Amino acid sequence: MKKHFLLAALCLTAPSAVLAQKFEGLALTPPMGWNTWNTFAANIDEKLIRETAEAMIANGMRDAGYVYIVMDDAWMAKERDAAGNLVPDPVKFPSGLKALGDFLHSKGFKFGIYNCAGAQTCGGYPGGRGHEYQDALAYASWGVDYLKYDWCFHGTADAQETYKIMRDALYTAKRPVVFSLCEWGGNKPWTWAKDVGHLWRTTGDITDCYDCQKKWSRGWKIILDSQVDLFEYAGPGHWNDPDMLEVGNRGLTFAESRAHFSLWCMLAAPLMAGNDVRHMTSEIQSVLTDKGAIAIDQDVLGKQAQRWETGPLREIWVKQLEQGQWAVCILNTSPASAKISLSWSELSYFFSGKHAVHDIWQKIDLGTTDQDFSAEIASHDVALLRLTPFK
Numbered sequence: 001m002k003k004h005f006l007l008a009a010l011c012l013t014a015p016s017a018v019l020a021q022k023f024e025g026l027a028l029t030p031p032m033g034w035n036t037w038n039t040f041a042a043n044i045d046e047k048l049i050r051e052t053a054e055a056m057i058a059n060g061m062r063d064a065g066y067v068y069i070v071m072d073d074a075w076m077a078k079e080r081d082a083a084g085n086l087v088p089d090p091v092k093f094p095s096g097l098k099a100l101g102d103f104l105h106s107k108g109f110k111f112g113i114y115n116c117a118g119a120q121t122c123g124g125y126p127g128g129r130g131h132e133y134q135d136a137l138a139y140a141s142w143g144v145d146y147l148k149y150d151w152c153f154h155g156t157a158d159a160q161e162t163y164k165i166m167r168d169a170l171y172t173a174k175r176p177v178v179f180s181l182c183e184w185g186g187n188k189p190w191t192w193a194k195d196v197g198h199l200w201r202t203t204g205d206i207t208d209c210y211d212c213q214k215k216w217s218r219g220w221k222i223i224l225d226s227q228v229d230l231f232e233y234a235g236p237g238h239w240n241d242p243d244m245l246e247v248g249n250r251g252l253t254f255a256e257s258r259a260h261f262s263l264w265c266m267l268a269a270p271l272m273a274g275n276d277v278r279h280m281t282s283e284i285q286s287v288l289t290d291k292g293a294i295a296i297d298q299d300v301l302g303k304q305a306q307r308w309e310t311g312p313l314r315e316i317w318v319k320q321l322e323q324g325q326w327a328v329c330i331l332n333t334s335p336a337s338a339k340i341s342l343s344w345s346e347l348s349y350f351f352s353g354k355h356a357v358h359d360i361w362q363k364i365d366l367g368t369t370d371q372d373f374s375a376e377i378a379s380h381d382v383a384l385l386r387l388t389p390f391k
Contacts, residue, residue, distance in 0.1 A: 027198035033068025038274025042074035070112030101143030112146035118153030136169035190233035206243035208251030248275035248284035255381035265297035266305035344369035355387035
């Protein structure tokens with residue numbers, strides 16, 4: 001097997017124009033799944049992955065659409081083998097990655113993995129630079145369906161050209177893979193990555209707070225604010241990625257978790273859960289598996305919401321849906337609960353005519369747009385509404 005990878009890599013170092021493409025027909029709606037990093041960082045092993053898969057079946061996440069289980073950094077040994085192949089950490093993954101991929105596929109999941117476009121991963125493990133074709137063959141042999149590709153230790157490399165190399169390597173290996181560019185937005189990937197990957201990070205890392213800012217990460221509201229002008233770049237098969245979900249993690253109140261999830265659905269963002277789904281409250285489980293909210297994220301038009309208003313009390317986001325429907329999300333940006341009202345005529349830029357109004361989280365119909373909306377909304381919580389043309 002090692003000789004096979006090495007020889008194939010040597011034969012495939014010069015991609016031809018015919019190979020210069022990503023796999024089409026994938027990620028036609030934003031990918032949904034679970035990623036190890038936000039909760040477990042480098043503390044991962046095959047036991048965690050297997051237990052998480054079983055939990056996601058039991059709690060309804062798999063059937064709600066969370067099918068990609070992605071191992072982030074630190075799954076591999078600290079060095080490649082003598083033939084230059086990536087090697088899974090033998091202590092963490094004693095059964096090997098082919099067996100793990102087979103297990104996930106048998107349970108109805110897709111297998112996701114992580115590496116980096118630089119010489120090393122962000123955690124100091126072997127990166128993919130100079131080994132792209134060799135690594136792509138390895139991923140294919142393990143049954144990988146999703147690759148998150150980071151941007152640490154990239155030196156003076158050009159982002160667009162570097163990610164194209166990995167794109168072409170994946171295509172050459174002939175196993176369809178969703179390609180996630182984790183470039184952090186520094187080179188504005190939304191302007192060039194549509195033909196390179198299926199999703200691209202637009203910011204630095206997220207952390208479990210509302211609006212705090214740390215050295216390498218920031219709260220979800222700060223990330224949300226940076227998405228305002230990116231709506232025109234998202235669509236089926238090519239998504240802006242404001243990073244993984246912190247829903248259910250300790251730094252957020254329940255209201256903040258629910259608002260975070262609602263607004264990621266409005267953004268048509270990939271929904272990659274980042275909590276310990278083996279041990280979560282029933283309230284968080286109900287948020288992550290809510291059919292109405294997920295349907296807004298997964299709407300086939302693939303439209304990213306636009307922010308219509310921002311202020312000291314309320315923020316209003318509007319998203320076009322199929323069949324003449326609309327989603328409206330009203331965020332209470334103040335530090336206290338408040339009664340927030342909205343006259344539907346304020347949104348006449350987007351739609352006109354009478355619409356039936358349904359409250360996603362309260363699970364009640366609110367009449368029609370003939371009546372103004374008004375509700376008590378907790379601090380940093382939302383009202384998430386779906387509007388359907390009235391007949």
